[in-house]
Amino acid sequence: MATASAVREVFHFSSPFSAVLLLAELLLLAQAPAFNIASPFCHHHIPRAREVIYKVYLKESRVMKRNINEHLRIKTIYDRSVEELLPEKKHLIKNKLFPQAISYLEKTFQVRKPMATVLLSRQCVTNQYLRKKDDPHRYCREACAEHTKCGPVIVPEEHLQQCRVCNTNGRNCQTIGEADKEGIRDADFILYVSALTTERCGQENIIAYAAYCQLEADMDRPIAGYANLCPNMISTQPQEFIGMLSTVKHEIIHALGFSAGLFAFYHDDDGNPLTARYANGLPLFNESLGVYQWSDKVIRKAVRLWDVRDNNILPHNIFLLVTPKVVEEARKHFDCPNLEGMELENQGGIGTELNHWEKRLLENEAMTGSQTQNRVFSRITLALMEDTGWYKVNYSMAEKLEWGRGKGCDFVMKSCKYWINQQQRKKEPVAPYCDTLRSNPLQLTCRQDQRAVAVCNLQKFPQPLPQEYQYFDSLYGVLPKDLPHYGGSVEIADYCPFSQEFSWHLSGEFQRSSDCRILENQPETMVQRNMGQIPFASFKSQLSLWNSAERN
Numbered sequence: 001m002a003t004a005s006a007v008r009e010v011f012h013f014s015s016p017f018s019a020v021l022l023l024a025e026l027l028l029l030a031q032a033p034a035f036n037i038a039s040p041f042c043h044h045h046i047p048r049a050r051e052v053i054y055k056v057y058l059k060e061s062r063v064m065k066r067n068i069n070e071h072l073r074i075k076t077i078y079d080r081s082v083e084e085l086l087p088e089k090k091h092l093i094k095n096k097l098f099p100q101a102i103s104y105l106e107k108t109f110q111v112r113k114p115m116a117t118v119l120l121s122r123q124c125v126t127n128q129y130l131r132k133k134d135d136p137h138r139y140c141r142e143a144c145a146e147h148t149k150c151g152p153v154i155v156p157e158e159h160l161q162q163c164r165v166c167n168t169n170g171r172n173c174q175t176i177g178e179a180d181k182e183g184i185r186d187a188d189f190i191l192y193v194s195a196l197t198t199e200r201c202g203q204e205n206i207i208a209y210a211a212y213c214q215l216e217a218d219m220d221r222p223i224a225g226y227a228n229l230c231p232n233m234i235s236t237q238p239q240e241f242i243g244m245l246s247t248v249k250h251e252i253i254h255a256l257g258f259s260a261g262l263f264a265f266y267h268d269d270d271g272n273p274l275t276a277r278y279a280n281g282l283p284l285f286n287e288s289l290g291v292y293q294w295s296d297k298v299i300r301k302a303v304r305l306w307d308v309r310d311n312n313i314l315p316h317n318i319f320l321l322v323t324p325k326v327v328e329e330a331r332k333h334f335d336c337p338n339l340e341g342m343e344l345e346n347q348g349g350i351g352t353e354l355n356h357w358e359k360r361l362l363e364n365e366a367m368t369g370s371q372t373q374n375r376v377f378s379r380i381t382l383a384l385m386e387d388t389g390w391y392k393v394n395y396s397m398a399e400k401l402e403w404g405r406g407k408g409c410d411f412v413m414k415s416c417k418y419w420i421n422q423q424q425r426k427k428e429p430v431a432p433y434c435d436t437l438r439s440n441p442l443q444l445t446c447r448q449d450q451r452a453v454a455v456c457n458l459q460k461f462p463q464p465l466p467q468e469y470q471y472f473d474s475l476y477g478v479l480p481k482d483l484p485h486y487g488g489s490v491e492i493a494d495y496c497p498f499s500q501e502f503s504w505h506l507s508g509e510f511q512r513s514s515d516c517r518i519l520e521n522q523p524e525t526m527v528q529r530n531m532g533q534i535p536f537a538s539f540k541s542q543l544s545l546w547n548s549a550e551r552n
């Protein structure tokens with residue numbers, strides 16, 4: 001696991017002028033090594049602290065009478081790179097993908113404390129800035145950067161505040177250039193959408209990624225962010241649309257609030273920060289994590305007693321999100337009244353872990369770390385957005401999540417081995433888990449909701465799994481010495497085996513998936529041709545991306 005190393009130093013002004021300066025911060029953030037593992041997960045890159053502008057001052061609105069039914073207002077700005085795409089792709093993005101994703105998010109969320117207009121802050125040429133007493137603006141040391149960027153996108157001049165600078169000694173502070181314009185009206189969040197083939201696109205096989213870039217001063221709510229689509233991964237095939245749509249929604253939710261880089265900035269219902277602040281108004285920066293450190297009102301560690309094979313019980317360390325609405329919704333969902341919080345992903349490295357719900361527990365919830373099947377945005381994700389303190393939420397926009405529903409405390413607090421064995425003893429189905437090996441011909445079953453055919457993803461790994469994830473004491477047709485090699489194919493689901501949709505590939509080309517609701521998946525001739533002899537079948541395991549075909 002790579003950790004972003006960030007060096008943060010405080011710049012002390014030892015001049016008579018220091019009295020003028022309430023806070024003088026010198027941010028010298030060493031270029032952190034880019035984190036990259038090629039893997040089929042959603043790696044939400046938490047933006048480095050130096051790429052984010054915190055405490056952006058926005059003018060309070062003068063008159064603000066808002067209708068109760070008013071929605072979150074996302075202003076989408078398409079970068080030139082989107083305009084330059086092939087016409088079909090451009091049309092897909094601008095007329096279908098983003099309008100539909102944003103419409104869902106706008107209907108689901110509403111900002112608690114809206115601002116009249118948004119005018120973003122400028123980046124500094126040196127990454128060094130200071131703040132003056134009785135002045136809410138940020139002053140750059142020496143000069144403002146030529147361009148202010150939000151992720152890979154250059155922010156248009158008319159979206160930016162005036163440049164404010166002080167000299168090297170923090171004196172002679174002044175504004176430069178034209179006075180502030182009005183800013184962007186009727187918007188709570190500015191989303192810059194680009195389609196640039198960035199380094200990440202090449203490295204990670206992803207469709208899109210997004211993050212926030214500026215947070216306002218009053219509540220620390222993100223007011224701007226970006227979403228970059230990797231042009232080569234955008235598919236105009238209709239059967240891929242649902243997956244891409246949920247990927248785009250998933251990514252924008254990271255930018256709006258669900259990010260380990262934002263946990264320390266969450267507020268309670270009364271508008272007070274859940275994590276203590278320092279004189280500069282910011283929480284403590286954790287150098288080793290590369291993020292602002294959250295308090296235990298947001299995230300808590302816990303240890304579970306974890307049953308594995310050979311009657312061993314190991315300690316299993318987890319992180320729980322413990323804010324009130326999330327706790328309430330998680331308890332209701334699993335029917336576990338003493339559940340302390342909703343477990344966060346513990347695998348997949350920085351970017352996947354902590355930034356998603358635990359895959360083992362909420363498999364097809366859209367805010368888990370990889371796409372497997374039928375993604376839904378559940379009440380638990382909406383509860384998290386409410387618990388940021390920034391949004392009100394319309395729960396009737398939540399989609400129904402069947403996975404884990406009403407399964408009780410043993411399901412959510414014990415290993416899947418414990419659960420599977422307990423169900424077997426009671427002679428009850430082990431669903432949502434499964435325990436049949438993938439074999440040739442494929443043993444097809446129906447997914448729990450009967451909407452797709454699926455296959456148990458229990459498989460043999462070339463290496464033994466870590467002891468913590470060895471769940472089988474016996475398996476039909478498997479030698480005892482080989483049992484440590486067996487587990488579900490999805491690592492971030494703690495290798496628990498479950499029935500999963502898959503896709504058909506013919507000569508390496510994607511043909512169709514096993515979702516019965518998608519019309520393109522049901523060409524009669526293909527069904528007959530392929531059901532009998534499936535040349536290649538692979539599980540869905542990436543945000544609308546198929547694994548490279550594996551032979552069965």
Ligand SMILES: *[C@@H]1O[C@H](CO)[C@@H](O)[C@H](O)[C@H]1NC(C)=O
Nearest residue numbers: 068069070107394395396397
């Ligand atoms: C919540 O969403 C539902 C379904 O879209 C809608 O009918 C209802 O009017 C919304 N409620 C509010 C308060 O916006």
Ligand SMILES: *[C@@H]1O[C@H](CO)[C@@H](O)[C@H](O)[C@H]1NC(C)=O
Nearest residue numbers: 284285286287288289293294
């Ligand atoms: C920073 O993060 C590391 C790794 O999670 C943790 O061990 C350490 O206690 C944190 N530091 C503070 C000051 O909380």
